[in-house]
Amino acid sequence: MKRHPVARAGEITPGGRKIVSAGxxxxxxxxxxxxxxxxxxxxxxxxxxxxxxxxxxxxxPSRVYEYIYGMEGRILRCPWHGWEFDLATGGHVVDPxxxxxxxxxxxxxxERLPLEQRDGVVYVLLPG
Amino acid sequence: MPLVDADxxxxxxxxxxxxxxxxxRLWQEFADRHGIAVPPAGYVSPVGVQREDARPPSGGLAGxxxxxxxxxxxxxxxxxxxxxxxxxxxxxxxxxxxDWGSALATAYNMNLAGRWLDRSPRLRGSIVINHSDPExxxxxxxxxxxxxxxxxxxxxxxxxxxxxxxxxHPIYEAASAHGxxxxxxxxxxxxxxxxxxxxxxxxxxxxxxxxxxxxxxxAHVNSLVCExxxxxxxxxxxxxxxxxxxxxxxxMWRMDKNYRGLRSQVPWLRRLPSEYIREHVxxxxxxxxxxxxxxxxxxxxxxxxxxxxxxxxxxxxxxxxDNPRVALAALPSEWKERIFWRNAAELYGLSLPTSGR
Numbered sequence: 001m002k003r004h005p006v007a008r009a010g011e012i013t014p015g016g017r018k019i020v021s022a023g024x025x026x027x028x029x030x031x032x033x034x035x036x037x038x039x040x041x042x043x044x045x046x047x048x049x050x051x052x053x054x055x056x057x058x059x060x061p062s063r064v065y066e067y068i069y070g071m072e073g074r075i076l077r078c079p080w081h082g083w084e085f086d087l088a089t090g091g092h093v094v095d096p097x098x099x100x101x102x103x104x105x106x107x108x109x110x111e112r113l114p115l116e117q118r119d120g121v122v123y124v125l126l127p128g
Numbered sequence: 129m130p131l132v133d134a135d136x137x138x139x140x141x142x143x144x145x146x147x148x149x150x151x152x153r154l155w156q157e158f159a160d161r162h163g164i165a166v167p168p169a170g171y172v173s174p175v176g177v178q179r180e181d182a183r184p185p186s187g188g189l190a191g192x193x194x195x196x197x198x199x200x201x202x203x204x205x206x207x208x209x210x211x212x213x214x215x216x217x218x219x220x221x222x223x224x225x226x227d228w229g230s231a232l233a234t235a236y237n238m239n240l241a242g243r244w245l246d247r248s249p250r251l252r253g254s255i256v257i258n259h260s261d262p263e264x265x266x267x268x269x270x271x272x273x274x275x276x277x278x279x280x281x282x283x284x285x286x287x288x289x290x291x292x293x294x295x296x297h298p299i300y301e302a303a304s305a306h307g308x309x310x311x312x313x314x315x316x317x318x319x320x321x322x323x324x325x326x327x328x329x330x331x332x333x334x335x336x337x338x339x340x341x342x343x344x345x346x347a348h349v350n351s352l353v354c355e356x357x358x359x360x361x362x363x364x365x366x367x368x369x370x371x372x373x374x375x376x377x378x379x380m381w382r383m384d385k386n387y388r389g390l391r392s393q394v395p396w397l398r399r400l401p402s403e404y405i406r407e408h409v410x411x412x413x414x415x416x417x418x419x420x421x422x423x424x425x426x427x428x429x430x431x432x433x434x435x436x437x438x439x440x441x442x443x444x445x446x447x448x449x450d451n452p453r454v455a456l457a458a459l460p461s462e463w464k465e466r467i468f469w470r471n472a473a474e475l476y477g478l479s480l481p482t483s484g485r
Contacts (some may be wrong), residue, residue: 045388061394064356067395082389094388094400118292 001125009107009120015055015073022124026128027103032087038124039090048080058084130480131452132209132472134412135369135441138244139215140190140308150235151295166219167320171334175447182445190445191338193237194247201444203251205452209478212250213253213313220282222320224344229258237272245277266302272308279476285312290353295479305359314341345371347378349409356396358408367410372418380405406434412441414450422458435466
């Protein structure tokens with residue numbers, strides 16, 4: 001695996017994202033509950049630029065005509081077709097076996113501080 | 129092989145004479161002055177709706193004589209049970225005055241029990257309701273349900289709202305409580321206060337109208353699933369009579385595809401839409417689609433992937449009758465068993481010699 005420095009930790013704000021390139025691979029970095037998650041910017045459905053989609057919450061399983069908003073800031077919706085992915089796991093909300101392709105991340109610096117206050121470098125690990 | 133026919137049209141010999149005894153006094157007076165007719169859809173078949181050859185010896189309307197219907201249809205084809213679906217009555221849901229519609233529905237059901245169901249144990253009834261007044265419909269379901277010869281609730285498919293909407297839930301609650309399926313039958317699209325038969329307007333002629341009525345069933349099935357009716361009423365079964373079958377794979381695929389992206393609007397659904405359809409929706413065969421290559425229809429059945437969903441029906445004594453000895457000849461034998469009797473026996477709780485019930 002090769003370490004690619006792609007961002008400073010503080011650039012990835014809660015609910016925000018940063019799209020980076022490492023080699024020929026486009027990757028979306030997301031701040032999920034203070035942790036960096038990185039996913040390939042290609043939807044498992046039809047290859048759409050999923051990481052450019054809206055970050056939001058969603059309506060949770062409920063009784064008929066009941067609306068419970070949850071997972072705020074944890075849902076990424078592909079701009080093509082609207083599939084919802086859980087940023088914490090990469091799983092599609094309808095079928096969790098369908099997943100975004102995760103990329104391993106290393107964050108250097110002070111791990112105990114909130115991500116946006118860290119000064120460290122975010123690395124993604126890619127083969128080769 | 130046992131045989132159950134899920135769509136047999138009993139008719140009035142004389143609607144006013146038959147219904148009048150069961151109407152409240154006020155509505156008797158109304159019927160005496162204005163007659164009984166329900167609003168017409170306005171489309172006229174060039175061959176008529178009733179088969180010419182099915183007239184009873186008395187010369188009345190085809191399907192209007194219980195003994196003749198039993199001989200001419202049930203005896204001729206060895207039918208164990210016929211599910212009666214009425215004639216010139218489903219328009220009760222399209223009257224501008226819902227109370228008149230509900231009074232007619234109740235009178236119809238009372239007449240059905242005495243004039244038809246008492247006549248032969250092979251005849252099973254549908255509780256006709258006026259869906260434009262769901263509370264009254266629920267009361268009518270509760271009134272009829274203790275008579276187990278009524279095996280389903282039946283309503284005209286023409287409406288001015290989609291059937292999944294909460295307005296109609298009292299009907300499904302009552303039907304569920306009594307373990308009865310709810311069926312729809314086409315023919316009232318565009319009649320009375322029902323909306324136009326297509327969202328793009330009114331077809332010009334009967335042929336064109338008849339071609340397109342399945343779109344209405346598609347709209348209702350879509351609505352029932354998306355509104356969560358089968359989550360709210362998990363025991364409910366919904367029967368689309370005479371609405372065709374071949375459209376179903378398209379609808380299932382389209383609903384599932386959209387659900388994968390848009391489920392946040394219907395968080396009460398816990399499964400793919402097609403799974404609700406397979407479990408809860410039943411379709412009757414007539415008028416069987418007749419592709420140039422009969423194997424293509426079998427492929428459609430395979431795409432639906434649910435042999436338990438389909439019930440044989442003849443539509444006797446209507447013009448586009450399916451002969452049970454000829455229709456669906458290409459089906460494999462295990463599908464025939466399901467479609468020609470077992471599915472109906474399970475859905476309607478019918479005892480058949482070989483069904484083990």
